[in-house]
Amino acid sequence: MSKSKDFLRTIVENDIQSSKYKEITTRFPPEPNGFPHIGHAKSIVLNFGIAKDYDGHCNLRMDDTNPTKEDTKYVDALKDAVEWLGFDYGKEVYFTSDYFDKIHNYAIQLIKMGKAYVDSVDEEEMRELRGTVTTSGQRSKFASRTIEENLELFEKMKNGEFKDGEHVLRASIDMGASNMKMRDPLLYRIRHAFHFRTQDKWCIYPMYDFAHCLSDYIEGVSHSICTLEFENNRDIYNWVLNTLELKAPRPYQYEFARLGINYTVMSKRKLLELVENKVVDGWDDPRLPTIAGYKRRGYTKESILNFCEQIGVAKANSIVDVSQLEFCIRDDLNKKVPRVLCVLEPLKVTIENYEGIENIDSPYYPHDVPKDGTREIPFSNEIYIDKNDFNENPPKGYFRLTPTQPVRLRHGYIITCTDIIKNDSGEIIELKAKYHSDSKSGSDTSGIKVKSAIQWVSASTAKEVEVRVYDRLFKDEAPEGLEDINKTSLKVIKNALIEPAVISQKPDERFQFEREGYFYCDPIDYTDAKPVFNKIVGLKDSWSKKTNESKPKEQSLEKANKVQVKGDVEPMTGVQNKLFTKYTEELKLNSEVANIIARDEYLSLFYAESLLVLNSPVGLANIIANDVARVIKENQSTKLKFTATQIAELIKMIDKEIISSKIAKQVFDSMVKDGANPSQIVEDKGLVQISDPSKIEPIIDEIIAKNQDNVEKFKSGNTKLLGFFVGQVLKQTGGKANPKVVNELVAKKLK
Numbered sequence: 001m002s003k004s005k006d007f008l009r010t011i012v013e014n015d016i017q018s019s020k021y022k023e024i025t026t027r028f029p030p031e032p033n034g035f036p037h038i039g040h041a042k043s044i045v046l047n048f049g050i051a052k053d054y055d056g057h058c059n060l061r062m063d064d065t066n067p068t069k070e071d072t073k074y075v076d077a078l079k080d081a082v083e084w085l086g087f088d089y090g091k092e093v094y095f096t097s098d099y100f101d102k103i104h105n106y107a108i109q110l111i112k113m114g115k116a117y118v119d120s121v122d123e124e125e126m127r128e129l130r131g132t133v134t135t136s137g138q139r140s141k142f143a144s145r146t147i148e149e150n151l152e153l154f155e156k157m158k159n160g161e162f163k164d165g166e167h168v169l170r171a172s173i174d175m176g177a178s179n180m181k182m183r184d185p186l187l188y189r190i191r192h193a194f195h196f197r198t199q200d201k202w203c204i205y206p207m208y209d210f211a212h213c214l215s216d217y218i219e220g221v222s223h224s225i226c227t228l229e230f231e232n233n234r235d236i237y238n239w240v241l242n243t244l245e246l247k248a249p250r251p252y253q254y255e256f257a258r259l260g261i262n263y264t265v266m267s268k269r270k271l272l273e274l275v276e277n278k279v280v281d282g283w284d285d286p287r288l289p290t291i292a293g294y295k296r297r298g299y300t301k302e303s304i305l306n307f308c309e310q311i312g313v314a315k316a317n318s319i320v321d322v323s324q325l326e327f328c329i330r331d332d333l334n335k336k337v338p339r340v341l342c343v344l345e346p347l348k349v350t351i352e353n354y355e356g357i358e359n360i361d362s363p364y365y366p367h368d369v370p371k372d373g374t375r376e377i378p379f380s381n382e383i384y385i386d387k388n389d390f391n392e393n394p395p396k397g398y399f400r401l402t403p404t405q406p407v408r409l410r411h412g413y414i415i416t417c418t419d420i421i422k423n424d425s426g427e428i429i430e431l432k433a434k435y436h437s438d439s440k441s442g443s444d445t446s447g448i449k450v451k452s453a454i455q456w457v458s459a460s461t462a463k464e465v466e467v468r469v470y471d472r473l474f475k476d477e478a479p480e481g482l483e484d485i486n487k488t489s490l491k492v493i494k495n496a497l498i499e500p501a502v503i504s505q506k507p508d509e510r511f512q513f514e515r516e517g518y519f520y521c522d523p524i525d526y527t528d529a530k531p532v533f534n535k536i537v538g539l540k541d542s543w544s545k546k547t548n549e550s551k552p553k554e555q556s557l558e559k560a561n562k563v564q565v566k567g568d569v570e571p572m573t574g575v576q577n578k579l580f581t582k583y584t585e586e587l588k589l590n591s592e593v594a595n596i597i598a599r600d601e602y603l604s605l606f607y608a609e610s611l612l613v614l615n616s617p618v619g620l621a622n623i624i625a626n627d628v629a630r631v632i633k634e635n636q637s638t639k640l641k642f643t644a645t646q647i648a649e650l651i652k653m654i655d656k657e658i659i660s661s662k663i664a665k666q667v668f669d670s671m672v673k674d675g676a677n678p679s680q681i682v683e684d685k686g687l688v689q690i691s692d693p694s695k696i697e698p699i700i701d702e703i704i705a706k707n708q709d710n711v712e713k714f715k716s717g718n719t720k721l722l723g724f725f726v727g728q729v730l731k732q733t734g735g736k737a738n739p740k741v742v743n744e745l746v747a748k749k750l751k
Helices: 007-017 038-053 072-084 096-112 123-129 147-158 208-219 234-243 268-276 291-297 301-311 322-334 500-504 542-549 574-586 591-598 601-613 617-635 644-655 661-674 678-685 693-706 708-715 721-732 739-749
Strands: 025-028 057-062 116-119 168-171 186-190 204-206 223-227 252-256 259-261 318-320 346-351 357-363 374-380 382-386 407-409 414-422 428-435 456-458 463-470 490-498 510-513 517-521 532-537
Touching: 007 038, 007 223, 007 252, 025 038, 025 208, 025 223, 038 057, 038 072, 038 223, 038 259, 038 291, 038 301, 057 072, 057 096, 057 208, 072 291, 096 116, 096 147, 096 168, 096 186, 096 204, 096 208, 116 147, 147 186, 168 234, 186 208, 204 208, 208 223, 208 234, 234 252, 291 532, 301 322, 301 591, 318 322, 322 510, 322 517, 322 532, 322 591, 346 490, 374 382, 374 456, 374 500, 463 500, 490 500, 510 532, 574 591, 591 601, 591 617, 601 617, 601 644, 617 644, 617 661, 644 661, 644 678, 661 678, 693 708, 693 721, 693 739, 708 721, 721 739
Parallel strands: 025 057, 223 252, 259 318, 346 428, 463 532
Antiparallel strands: 116 168, 168 186, 186 204, 346 382, 357 374, 382 456, 407 414, 414 428, 463 490, 510 517, 517 532
16 A cells, blocks of 8 residues: 555455455545535545545545535535545535435334434423433423324425424434433424425435435445544444344444644634635635635645645544645645746846846756756846845845845846935835846856845836735634634735746746745636736745744744754755655654654754664654654753653653553653653652552442443443543543553453
8 A cells, every 4th residue: 555554444454354345435425515625635535545545436425415505516616626636436426315215214214113203392492301411311292202193293394384493303212321412313304495406395304413324325335434523423323224224234434533724714614704704705715725725826736635644544633733734835846846036026226237138048947957947037237126135224144135235136147236216205216236247147257255146027028917925814823713814814916027938838837936935827817918826835934933023032042942843844955855754664653743853953863862772763753743842842942851861761661561651741741840760750759550450450340339320331332431431440540550451351340
């Protein structure tokens, strides 16, 4: 397999080896009530990827059970996203509405079995009767209706004889279930609404929990892969299929962590709010995390696929830094886009000692020799440079053009400022300069030393373009809604100037505007008369620079101690590339962990030192990339109280099961404070892991004796309560009991 084997692929492989299924079939089942976003991309890559890896098939199925919010335009957007990412869903798109007749028949079957009833209480009373996590629920008085009464009422619901909300169909399961999802969940509700496919045929629509598992079964899905918020729904999934006694092979549901990204919202409700309130310009606004937005901004499918692969498949929810996604697009474009010159804020420069015009032959890929491609840049006595590339009163460390400091024109000559022209308001409107004829790039014999090269365009041939500079839509790392909008997320530059060769390129072209970032021809608004370019991403992470500048100076690191703990977003150097390859291919590290350590010199040296002490590459890498890096970031210093040797000692105790991972966190926190040796901390605080069954069994016996109700529920089939008992034992031992031993002993005693 080309991809790393995550826990879901391990499950699939085990099922193949046991001949559980003849063919692997997955599905991507979005509700067509909004445009797909980057979270959907992760699900698309996972579901279609698993099917492809194991010679199976992935169905694209629209979960169209809510007619009030769904639309054909959303179906088209979802199809486009799958196709753009490079996956094949076959000859047809599936719809849950295709199965409405079959699902309705299954509902009638449950009623006839006495496993479903029509309830007529209102929403408020239903909520009260449901109970709480600590109190059992009560069944509605309408649950006592006869099978005949329920069949008659359900038929009338289907025929449209009742108003919305007047009745619902509920499963008859267990109002005392610890999983509140199992307290007689809804199966059908009344909706007098036009459906974009079935039109007015139906007045009742199945709930997700009822329709989803049956749609999977009807389609022959083997592995129903959902995000973690549906973990508790798995009990309903299984109950429906088991109660209806549907024949094998049947689908099974598995959950993985959904994608969360900082500075980003991915709730379709919140995205719809942004669109409807015109905070953004439609679902394809380049500031939105929708696939359509990324496409219009200029992201490549390769960058999205690489991002999804890097973040991997996990069992626990976490937040991914948006800079990781930005790194992926930079990394992709850096390898393949041409470099060109563009002046965003033009300032005229007249070169007084130059006459005529010449074409300067310039490479598109100046730093990538194997790549061919050049163009001619016209040079004349009137050019434009960027306003920011001249400073009349320069600060220390300013290396561009000043009244006394010459600068090189990229690919061209060195110029020196001779005069400054200002308007009545004192604003600089033009510069006079001279060029040095013997300073042409590639054949410079002038002996003039310059520390910078700036972009420029010739006044007579430059093309005026509109440039849209996009920034993050939200200013808050964990945005809630409209109140967290970054009001400067879009800057439109109407009169930028670009070299003429760019305009003659094909429409779907991306460029690096040197020193500015990566840009893309807007696929909607670009015309020959008025070219429009969208900024995809900057050459480096300018956002972190902004946030750092807003902090007090005393919080910033000295240059010598500066460390990047999230992974520098600039392209890797040769040394960093070699380290990254070694970490991922030889040491088998996760790509994100390898990326963080390889890009930071301090962390890579710290890691190398720890490996000399202990050969546990994954364990060491994880604690260094996460915990050690976090301490450096919080303290704004690489001066640590603990050493790489001590970190190795800590991981060694975990590997030998002397302490648990939970206890290791306590030990690490102590090391951060006083730098003590981890073994000494464990000894002084009595934190050695308890693995002796004779010491653990009495604790288990005591907990079982106090929780007989849960024991009975466990023996009746609620196997999830195993986790409850294990958790109680770990809690009573302060986390010192060996979880593996506890699991085995608890399972044995509850049989």
